[in-house]
Amino acid sequence: MNRxxxxxxSVNVYGxxxxxxxxxxxxxxxxxxxxxxxxxxxxxxxxxFTDDGHQYDVAIVGGGVVGMALACSLAHLPLTKHLKVAIIxxxxxxxxxxxxxxxxxxxxxxxxxxPATISFFKDIGAWxxxxxxxxxxxxxMQVWDYTGLGYTRYNARDVNKEVLGCVVENKVLHxxxxxxxxxxxxxxxxxxxxLTSMALLPSSSSMGVESTLSTTALFTKGRLAKxxxxxxxxxxxxxxxxxxxxxxxxxxxxxxxxxxWNYSQNAVICTxxxxxxxxxxxxxxxxxxxxxxxxxxxxxxxxxxxxxxxESSDCKTMNEDEFVxxxxxxxxxxxxxxxxxxxxxxxDMFSWLRGDVTISADECFEVPPQVIKLASxxxxxxxxxxxxxxxxxxxxVLIGDAAxxxxxxxxxxxxxxxxxxxxxxxxxxxxxxxGSDIGEVxxxxxxxxxxxxxxxxxxxxxxxxxxxxxxxxxxxxxLRAAAFNGAHYISPLKKSIISYASGEQKMPLPLPFxx
Amino acid sequence: MNLGWRMxxxxxxVNARNGAFFNARFFSDxxxxxxxxxxxxxxxSNATKTYNNINKNSTxxxxxxxxxxxxxxxxxxxxxxxxxxxxxHVMNPTRLAFIRSTLCRHxxxxxxxxxxxxxLNIVDVGCGGGILSEPLARMGATVTGVDAVDxxxxxxxxxxxxxxxxxTIEYCCTTAEKLVEEQRRFDAVIALEVIEHVADPAxxxxxxxxxxxxxxxxxxxxxxxxxxxxxxxxxxxxxxxRWLPKGTHEWSSFLTPEELVLILQRSSxxxxxxxxxxxxxxxxxxxxxxxIGVNFIAFGTKNTH
Numbered sequence: 142m143n144r145x146x147x148x149x150x151s152v153n154v155y156g157x158x159x160x161x162x163x164x165x166x167x168x169x170x171x172x173x174x175x176x177x178x179x180x181x182x183x184x185x186x187x188x189x190f191t192d193d194g195h196q197y198d199v200a201i202v203g204g205g206v207v208g209m210a211l212a213c214s215l216a217h218l219p220l221t222k223h224l225k226v227a228i229i230x231x232x233x234x235x236x237x238x239x240x241x242x243x244x245x246x247x248x249x250x251x252x253x254x255x256p257a258t259i260s261f262f263k264d265i266g267a268w269x270x271x272x273x274x275x276x277x278x279x280x281x282m283q284v285w286d287y288t289g290l291g292y293t294r295y296n297a298r299d300v301n302k303e304v305l306g307c308v309v310e311n312k313v314l315h316x317x318x319x320x321x322x323x324x325x326x327x328x329x330x331x332x333x334x335x336l337t338s339m340a341l342l343p344s345s346s347s348m349g350v351e352s353t354l355s356t357t358a359l360f361t362k363g364r365l366a367k368x369x370x371x372x373x374x375x376x377x378x379x380x381x382x383x384x385x386x387x388x389x390x391x392x393x394x395x396x397x398x399x400x401x402w403n404y405s406q407n408a409v410i411c412t413x414x415x416x417x418x419x420x421x422x423x424x425x426x427x428x429x430x431x432x433x434x435x436x437x438x439x440x441x442x443x444x445x446x447x448x449x450x451x452e453s454s455d456c457k458t459m460n461e462d463e464f465v466x467x468x469x470x471x472x473x474x475x476x477x478x479x480x481x482x483x484x485x486x487x488x489d490m491f492s493w494l495r496g497d498v499t500i501s502a503d504e505c506f507e508v509p510p511q512v513i514k515l516a517s518x519x520x521x522x523x524x525x526x527x528x529x530x531x532x533x534x535x536x537x538v539l540i541g542d543a544a545x546x547x548x549x550x551x552x553x554x555x556x557x558x559x560x561x562x563x564x565x566x567x568x569x570x571x572x573x574x575x576g577s578d579i580g581e582v583x584x585x586x587x588x589x590x591x592x593x594x595x596x597x598x599x600x601x602x603x604x605x606x607x608x609x610x611x612x613x614x615x616x617x618x619x620l621r622a623a624a625f626n627g628a629h630y631i632s633p634l635k636k637s638i639i640s641y642a643s644g645e646q647k648m649p650l651p652l653p654f655x656x
Numbered sequence: 657m658n659l660g661w662r663m664x665x666x667x668x669x670v671n672a673r674n675g676a677f678f679n680a681r682f683f684s685d686x687x688x689x690x691x692x693x694x695x696x697x698x699x700x701s702n703a704t705k706t707y708n709n710i711n712k713n714s715t716x717x718x719x720x721x722x723x724x725x726x727x728x729x730x731x732x733x734x735x736x737x738x739x740x741x742x743x744x745h746v747m748n749p750t751r752l753a754f755i756r757s758t759l760c761r762h763x764x765x766x767x768x769x770x771x772x773x774x775x776l777n778i779v780d781v782g783c784g785g786g787i788l789s790e791p792l793a794r795m796g797a798t799v800t801g802v803d804a805v806d807x808x809x810x811x812x813x814x815x816x817x818x819x820x821x822x823x824t825i826e827y828c829c830t831t832a833e834k835l836v837e838e839q840r841r842f843d844a845v846i847a848l849e850v851i852e853h854v855a856d857p858a859x860x861x862x863x864x865x866x867x868x869x870x871x872x873x874x875x876x877x878x879x880x881x882x883x884x885x886x887x888x889x890x891x892x893x894x895x896x897x898r899w900l901p902k903g904t905h906e907w908s909s910f911l912t913p914e915e916l917v918l919i920l921q922r923s924s925x926x927x928x929x930x931x932x933x934x935x936x937x938x939x940x941x942x943x944x945x946x947x948i949g950v951n952f953i954a955f956g957t958k959n960t961h
Binding site: 221 | 939
């Protein structure tokens with residue numbers, strides 16, 4: 142009888158629960174009597190603990206596309222949909238719904254989402270919202286360089302796929318995830334604020350039984366991280382997720398070290414218009430860096446042009462007509478001639494390798510569609526590479542750009558971020574399945590073990606591309622051209638490249654040469 | 657670490673040659689003289705005196721005093737995931753995966769649910785610092801954790817109390833035998849890595865059975881008394897890799913799976929499922945397998961007659 146009463150009591154008043162398990166043996170009652178002096182203090186500690194903030198399972202700092210993707214993925218998985226999630230972001234877009242005007246020209250901030258990311262969106266059910274907005278699938282891609290020595294064309298049919306990818310404005314990705322989660326009964330709270338401090342006191346591992354109040358308090362706090370926000374609010378969470386981008390505050394506060402460097406290069410991005418619809422992704426390597434022309438739907442394309450700092454400031458200030466002229470120049474005869482579409486020669490050279498020939502190997506070099514006018518502001522972003530040496534520590538985990546900022550060369554950054562979100566939500570679900578504390582570092586290391594090698598591989602590959610094109614040197618140019626021709630004509634290599642770039646293959650290494 | 661692993665592998669190779677022979681012999685020995693592994697400690701020994709306050713009226717218990725002393729000495733470190741209990745922390749998700757799947761199937765619970773054990777009354781015998789009890793509580797069970805070491809129970813209470821999800825666990829410093837005397841009954845009785853530390857495994861199993869409701873479930877895990885277990889769980893884990901304090905395990909107290917099945921059967925528990933744990937030194941993780949050569953876990957149900 143006594144037991145039932147105390148039990149119900151302990152459920153209701155959680156602060157008092159520690160010492161109220163005194164039904165069983167003599168030893169047990171000795172414990173509670175000996176620690177009853179402590180219980181009032183413990184009670185106070187806990188009162189403070191729950192009163193001055195809200196308690197969550199997961200606090201996602203940064204409600205951008207990667208942070209929202211994590212929230213959606215958690216809301217989608219059966220084992221994690223019960224979790225209480227806080228999203229901290231001062232971006233007002235999080236509060237609004239569906240503020241995209243379809244008549245506006247596309248925003249220059251776009252992402253090339255890979256088939257892996259598309260299936261992630263489809264799995265959770267958010268792709269339908271993307272389809273209501275502007276988006277552009279492409280099934281062909283052409284990569285070439287200014288030396289005119291080689292080119293590569295990729296076709297989705299090489300790997301029996303419908304598409305190679307889809308270009309979507311970042312705001313469409315974001316609002317789709319937001320619309321989806323608004324239509325679920327997922328328990329999330331949005332804090333329109335910024336993170337100012339994060340406290341995680343270690344749960345003293347060699348805590349003695351006769352611990353004083355202070356160690357008890359420390360210990361208690363070891364089970365939760367405390368976040369303080371710029372508007373004076375504070376909250377507690379079992380797990381803090383840093384999804385707050387390249388300049389991550391969470392990463393800084395948690396003391397994660399990073400490795401990286403600036404390229405002393407800028408990316409100029411903008412939206413341009415053609416006379417007809419563009420259906421192919423184009424990328425040309427120029428002496429100062431690559432220029433990419435991506436379809437974004439209707440008669441619009443997106444430009445991502447990497448160049449040195451001086452050129453980028455010129456590009457931003459020059460008048461529109463002049464800018465359109467240099468864009469067309471860069472995508473056509475600028476800096477060098479067109480590569481020859483010597484379809485027979487190249488094929489013969491590599492014919493000994495593999496019999497089967499990809500569809501695109503017969504495709505000739507094409508010139509991208511002319512740009513007729515600029516349809517947005519020109520935006521300039523500095524390029525850098527940054528990688529966090531660790532992604533996880535107790536109660537803290539980094540995803541997306543907070544963990545790794547990559548060269549935008551292949552549009553892989555956001556896809557890596559989505560894969561992080563996906564992987565982290567699965568790891569959290571695995572933890573919930575076996576009743577783990579979701580902030581336990583041993584659990585979080587599973588996520589790190591899955592994502593870190595994959596992210597490093599992609600970063601290294603992009604870095605090699607970056608370096609390979611930063612030098613204009615005869616023999617190297619020929620080597621690059623050989624690589625282009627190899628990628629164009631050797632079908633297993635080509636298939637492997639497509640499959641890696643579309644996010645289906647986690648590592649670039651297992652080339653099917655040996656299959 | 658690397659070197660250590662290489663040595664383990666070497667030992668494993670040596671064992672692969674002799675293993676079958678040894679296993680066979682020990683098994684045949686044991687079947688002729690059950691109950692087995694009766695390494696008891698003289699109650700007047702020094703170690704017992706030092707720790708005899710742990711459990712004053714322990715004559716009726718199947719516990720070994722020396723074993724209790726070992727655990728009391730390191731009780732403070734239960735929740736240090738890099739401390740002496742690290743192997744248990746690392747193994748814990750794998751053990752829980754087995755418990756989750758077997759109990760969900762047995763009790764007809766939805767395995768895709770975050771709290772599948774809601775409505776189940778589970779006792780964790782030999783709960784230590786509560787590293788199994790807490791996950792069970794998070795999975796929705798009404799958990800009672802018992803341990804004969806007073807210090808363990810204090811640590812467990814303190815730790816569980818700081819999280820509302822686990823603060824409902826009822827911890828008490830007692831033994832399975834005493835719970836039987838108190839006529840407590842549970843839907844599931846779990847005793848992981850405990851039976852190798854008790855003086856009389858057969859008596860212990862009888863107590864576990866007595867705590868289980870008719871048609872209830874039992875989960876027991878332990879270490880096989882194989883040469884491979886000697887090489888890995890004692891030589892490698894205690895002496896080479898130093899995962900466990902030296903003397904944590906006594907090889908002669910281990911039970912083979914056949915012996916465990918037999919003594920459980922005599923306590924009217926039918927073993928329905930068994931799995932082994934294997935350690936992958938590259939990933940540092942454990943996984944379930946059919947290999948019950950070293951660490952193994954058994955799920956049984958209490959038959960109704």
